[in-house]
Structure formats: C-alpha cells, structure tokens
Amino acid sequence: MVDSRAIARRRERAGRLRIQSICEGPDEARRAMADQRHDGSRKRTVALAATAIAAMIPSLLLPLAPAAAQMLCSKPLQPLCSTDLQNVTDATERDRCVSDTDKYLDELRSYRDCLQTALEKADESLKRGEGFKSCLDSGRKDCSLKNDGDL
Known part of the structure; x- marks a missing residue:
C-alpha cells in the first residue's frame, strides 16, 4: 500500500x-x-x-521455558570431510575427519534418542487424548484431559 x-x-x-x-x-x-x-x-x-x-x-x-517444552531435536550436520566438498589429502586432515565423524555419530545417536523420546511422549499424549474423547463420547460430564504440555 x-x-x-x-x-x-x-x-x-x-x-x-x-x-x-x-x-x-x-x-x-x-x-x-x-x-x-x-x-x-x-x-x-x-x-x-x-x-x-x-x-x-x-x-x-x-x-x-519448562524442561518438557524443550523437546527440540536438532539433526547434526554431516562432517564436511565426508562430502565431495572437501578432499582428505594428508594424515592430519584424515585424523581430523575421523574425529569429526566420531563426534557426528555421537550427535546422531543423541538425535535418534531425542526423536524416540519425543515419539514416546507423542504416543502418551495421543492415548490421553483418545481416552478423553472416549469419555466425552460416553456422555460423562467429569471428563478431563490431564496436562498435555509435556509433548
């Protein structure tokens, strides 16, 4: 405008x-x-x-923020030496590449664990949500969905 x-x-x-x-x-x-x-x-x-x-x-x-809300899983970056962008030409670069790859694998395992934990929490939240809907469908008036903020 x-x-x-x-x-x-x-x-x-x-x-x-x-x-x-x-x-x-x-x-x-x-x-x-x-x-x-x-x-x-x-x-x-x-x-x-x-x-x-x-x-x-x-x-x-x-x-x-609460610890439960910090379920942010960050995928690690692949080491540059493992791509076509950087060639390993000498022993020092090779050693650095091995070290970077070890670090990458550790971070990748942590990333996988984080995703598994997030998936388990999502499954728990889904079960609670389904239980709440089932309660509502049955016509009960005392239905409640417990704290779902930990997803």
Missing part, C-alpha cells in the same frame, strides 16, 4: 532541493542529497539491527 504522506514528503524535499540548487548552487544541493541518502542508510541499518535483535529474543527466552 502506498503511503501518500511519504510521497508528498519526497516531492516536497525534491522541490526544496531544486530551489536550493538554483539559489545556492549545485554543490550545496549535492551535499544535501548525500545527507539525505546517508540518513536513509542509517535508518535501514538501525531497522536491520532491531530485526536481528528481535529474532534472537525467542532463543534467549528458551532456557526459561
């Missing part, structure tokens, strides 16, 4: 620069235009920094 006030401000600024160019000469007008461009880039930089900070806030708050 176009902001008519912003367009009007730009036109007014352009008119002032033309008048300034006529009255004071081209050097002053060029300097004024450069100042305006600098102000715009500064505003963009500040906006970009604010966006980056806003994006980091959730990750800063994550440690404050």
Whole structure:
C-alpha cells in the first residue's frame, strides 16, 4: 500500500532541493542529497539491527521455558570431510575427519534418542487424548484431559 504522506514528503524535499540548487548552487544541493541518502542508510541499518535483535529474543527466552517444552531435536550436520566438498589429502586432515565423524555419530545417536523420546511422549499424549474423547463420547460430564504440555 502506498503511503501518500511519504510521497508528498519526497516531492516536497525534491522541490526544496531544486530551489536550493538554483539559489545556492549545485554543490550545496549535492551535499544535501548525500545527507539525505546517508540518513536513509542509517535508518535501514538501525531497522536491520532491531530485526536481528528481535529474532534472537525467542532463543534467549528458551532456557526459561519448562524442561518438557524443550523437546527440540536438532539433526547434526554431516562432517564436511565426508562430502565431495572437501578432499582428505594428508594424515592430519584424515585424523581430523575421523574425529569429526566420531563426534557426528555421537550427535546422531543423541538425535535418534531425542526423536524416540519425543515419539514416546507423542504416543502418551495421543492415548490421553483418545481416552478423553472416549469419555466425552460416553456422555460423562467429569471428563478431563490431564496436562498435555509435556509433548
């Protein structure tokens, strides 16, 4: 959506620069235009920094969340040496690749365990949900679904 006030401000600024160019000469007008461009880039930089900070806030708050809600399983990155992007050419690189691969395998096992735990919790939540629905279907009025926040 176009902001008519912003367009009007730009036109007014352009008119002032033309008048300034006529009255004071081209050097002053060029300097004024450069100042305006600098102000715009500064505003963009500040906006970009604010966006980056806003994006980091959730990750800063994550440690404050309950442990059960932190069931985030992160798949580990494959070692670069195991891809076609990097060739292992000497003994030092080979040793580093072996070490990186061992670390990758440990992280992969942890990832698998995390997924298994999350799947078990999902199965438990599903059973509780099915029990709740069954209770509702039976017409009982005392049905409740126990805390499902640990998924």
